[in-house]
Amino acid sequence: MKRQKLVIAGAGSTYTLGMVMSLIAEKDNFPLECLTFYDIDHDRQEKVSKATEVILKEKYPELKQFKYTTDKKEAFEDADFVFVQIRTGGLSMREKDEKIPLKYGVVGQETCGPGGMAYGMRSISDMIELVNDIRKYSPDAWILNYTNPAAIVAEALRRVFPNDKKILNICDMPAAIMVSYASILGKEIWDLVPEYFGLNHFGWFTKIYDKEGNDLTDDIKNSILNKGFVPEDSEIVNDPSWIKTFKQVQIMLKDFPEYLPNTYLQYYLYPQDMVKKEDINYTRANQVIDGREKRVKNLCNQIIADQSTQNAHLEVDIHGRYMIKVAASLAYNNCDIYIVITENNGIISNLPDDAMVEVPAMITKNGPKPFAIGKIPTFYKGLLENQLFLY
Numbered sequence: 001m002k003r004q005k006l007v008i009a010g011a012g013s014t015y016t017l018g019m020v021m022s023l024i025a026e027k028d029n030f031p032l033e034c035l036t037f038y039d040i041d042h043d044r045q046e047k048v049s050k051a052t053e054v055i056l057k058e059k060y061p062e063l064k065q066f067k068y069t070t071d072k073k074e075a076f077e078d079a080d081f082v083f084v085q086i087r088t089g090g091l092s093m094r095e096k097d098e099k100i101p102l103k104y105g106v107v108g109q110e111t112c113g114p115g116g117m118a119y120g121m122r123s124i125s126d127m128i129e130l131v132n133d134i135r136k137y138s139p140d141a142w143i144l145n146y147t148n149p150a151a152i153v154a155e156a157l158r159r160v161f162p163n164d165k166k167i168l169n170i171c172d173m174p175a176a177i178m179v180s181y182a183s184i185l186g187k188e189i190w191d192l193v194p195e196y197f198g199l200n201h202f203g204w205f206t207k208i209y210d211k212e213g214n215d216l217t218d219d220i221k222n223s224i225l226n227k228g229f230v231p232e233d234s235e236i237v238n239d240p241s242w243i244k245t246f247k248q249v250q251i252m253l254k255d256f257p258e259y260l261p262n263t264y265l266q267y268y269l270y271p272q273d274m275v276k277k278e279d280i281n282y283t284r285a286n287q288v289i290d291g292r293e294k295r296v297k298n299l300c301n302q303i304i305a306d307q308s309t310q311n312a313h314l315e316v317d318i319h320g321r322y323m324i325k326v327a328a329s330l331a332y333n334n335c336d337i338y339i340v341i342t343e344n345n346g347i348i349s350n351l352p353d354d355a356m357v358e359v360p361a362m363i364t365k366n367g368p369k370p371f372a373i374g375k376i377p378t379f380y381k382g383l384l385e386n387q388l389f390l391y
């Protein structure tokens, strides 16, 4: 099995430690030769990197090299994979994306509505620059992108790099939802096979099967309708905001019983309720700044001070694991099925060919091979087109 040269761009991210723990958990499936961190913010990246050095020394001694840099050439030369997770403008701009629309009684959310559009406008130029930089030094590397708003970023990258077939945008939300389905069913997420269609943060599960082909959709629906729905992934299981969001899935399913909704549909189906629930003086950005960002910083400080992970609560999460599983399937032609964002090209036959849709695909070394979905019902087509025509 060829060992991979991986770069993480935006390595000062709050998600990097989870990604590192997931790389360790997946080392047999996606073995690394070297790992390089790249970020434009030296100090932010250095803290995460110093902690990562300790973690890797303990848990990944076979890794040949780990380094971190703000130099593009040093970062991107000779890479096999680049995982991208940047946030242009940082969490302080996220705060504005959320608070300004709320001031006008409109949904204030980082990937939906005016805030999502503003974040999109910021992300696009950095992402285009980053892809050009990566391509200068590694024309053949796979670029797997998590940077939000993934729907808008995917659309921009499709337009600017139409011939680059090694850029793949993904989102962890369908996978995080499937972790909760798996828990309902007493199974592992990797035992489930989804049927799903939509745009990023705007889609529906139409079926969930097990690997033997048994249809488990009604079991999941009945459980949600009768017992509610809760997050189960380690990163969000105890987070009050995510608990509230998952709870809303029961209401969505009661009101729209045909398919199982992505959690983000709450902002589109109940915008005024969402606005009412928000505190304009303390939005999600504030919660993340005071929560995940501080927690990760403290975790890094603890590991660096101890030069050990013995007092650190480190967890593997679905966010990290999902991207690595997709990467492994691309690298080794595993032909696993994952939900990814890809050009429609007839997959949803009554949506435009050039739409960037989120659908299940077989992930091969030649890229994602999405499965045909055919015509979607008018209601969903209308909702999706409303979004598409905004772009």
Ligand SMILES: NC(=O)c1ccc[n+]([C@@H]2O[C@H](COP(=O)([O-])OP(=O)(O)OC[C@H]3O[C@@H](n4cnc5c(N)ncnc54)[C@H](O)[C@@H]3O)[C@@H](O)[C@H]2O)c1
Residues within 6 Å of the ligand: 009, 010, 011, 012, 013, 014, 015, 038, 039, 040, 041, 044, 045, 085, 086, 087, 088, 089, 090, 091, 126, 130, 145, 146, 147, 148, 149, 150, 170, 171, 172, 173, 319
């Ligand atoms: N697609 C998904 O489902 C998904 C899931 C989780 C997070 N995300 C996205 O991942 C990104 C990171 O989230 P976070 O909360 O950890 O943010 P963060 O602010 O903690 O980290 C982002 C890092 O990116 C760096 N950065 C900013 N611009 C850069 C550039 N041009 N080049 C290199 N580095 C740059 C920052 O310095 C920072 O260290 C965000 O875009 C977020 O929306 C996406």
Ligand SMILES: O=P(O)(O)OC[C@H]1O[C@H](O[C@H]2[C@H](O)[C@@H](O)[C@@H](O)O[C@@H]2CO)[C@H](O)[C@@H](O)[C@@H]1O
Residues within 6 Å of the ligand: 148, 171, 172, 173, 176, 233, 235, 236, 284, 288, 317, 318, 319
């Ligand atoms: O409000 P945040 O910053 O906590 O989350 C925003 C992101 O939410 C989704 O990602 C979840 C993910 O689904 C879950 O598995 C876990 O890893 O937590 C993430 C959030 O913390 C969404 O898919 C992303 O696009 C958002 O960035």
Ligand SMILES: [Mn+2]
Residues within 6 Å of the ligand: 150, 170, 171, 172, 173, 201
């Ligand atoms: Mn997402």
